[in-house]
Amino acid sequence: MVRHLRAEAAAGRxxxxxxxxxxxxxxxxxxxxxxxxxMCSGHVGYWVDEAVAGRGVMPTAVGLVxxxxxxxxxxxxxxxxxxPENGPSRRVVEKLGFRSEGLRPRYLHIDxxxxxxxxxxxxxxxxxxxxxxxxxxxxxxQARRQDPSKPGNASK
Ligand SMILES: CC(C)(COP(=O)(O)OP(=O)(O)OC[C@H]1O[C@@H](n2cnc3c(N)ncnc32)[C@H](O)[C@@H]1OP(=O)(O)O)[C@@H](O)C(=O)NCCC(=O)NCCS
Numbered sequence: 001m002v003r004h005l006r007a008e009a010a011a012g013r014x015x016x017x018x019x020x021x022x023x024x025x026x027x028x029x030x031x032x033x034x035x036x037x038x039m040c041s042g043h044v045g046y047w048v049d050e051a052v053a054g055r056g057v058m059p060t061a062v063g064l065v066x067x068x069x070x071x072x073x074x075x076x077x078x079x080x081x082x083x084p085e086n087g088p089s090r091r092v093v094e095k096l097g098f099r100s101e102g103l104r105p106r107y108l109h110i111d112x113x114x115x116x117x118x119x120x121x122x123x124x125x126x127x128x129x130x131x132x133x134x135x136x137x138x139x140x141x142q143a144r145r146q147d148p149s150k151p152g153n154a155s156k
Contacts, residue, residue, distance in 0.1 A: 013033070014033075015031040017061070019057065019058075019061050026052050027046065027058070028047060029058075029065055030044070030046070032045060039077070043078070045080075046058055046089075059092050059135055062080075062093075063096060064132055066127070066131045067132050070127070077123045077124075078121065079101075079120065080092075080121070081108070081117040081120075083115055083116070084103070084116060090118070095135065096135055097126075097127075097138075099126070102118070103116055103118055103119070104117050104118075
């Protein structure tokens with residue numbers, strides 16, 4: 001598997017990342033299917049250890065990687081394809097503000113069958129301030145709404 005990831009990365013078709021949390025490897029995030037020319041696009045896949053699920057690790061990782069892809073690598077579009085029943089993964093893209101592009105019927109062969117997938121995407125123009133910064137700001141605003149006594153929220 002590592003050999004495959006390295007070969008794909010060397011060919012410019014993939015960006016494989018590991019995710020560390022508190023000094024421990026807890027997940028992976030891969031930008032795959034990178035296509036250049038008039039498309040400049042890739043799709044993101046990810047997983048995180050159940051022991052750290054629900055702490056915002058993946059939205060943070062996706063934010064970092066999308067910013068890297070748009071600002072450093074030069075991609076224009078990133079998409080995430082998610083099975084409709086995968087609620088936690090849908091929450092990740094919803095919280096980050098990915099645009100919903102609809103359903104791809106029987107899109108990928110997984111666990112012995114062709115599975116429908118929902119498509120979510122972002123283009124670079126949609127996040128001029130950066131995806132990580134936007135996600136952090138949204139989280140701070142939500143925290144202030146939940147606790148109006150926090151600094152910066154006195155007049156709201
Ligand atoms: C999808 C996944 C990457 C989310 O990562 P994460 O770092 O837990 O993301 P978040 O912390 O933002 O949590 C997302 C949602 O997971 C759910 N969640 C919360 N705590 C959880 C827990 N302990 N265990 C499982 N899911 C939990 C919640 O619905 C949460 O949404 P909320 O913030 O609105 O409450 C992770 O659940 C995972 O690896 N799942 C298995 C692999 C997978 O589905 N990959 C995606 C394929 S498209």
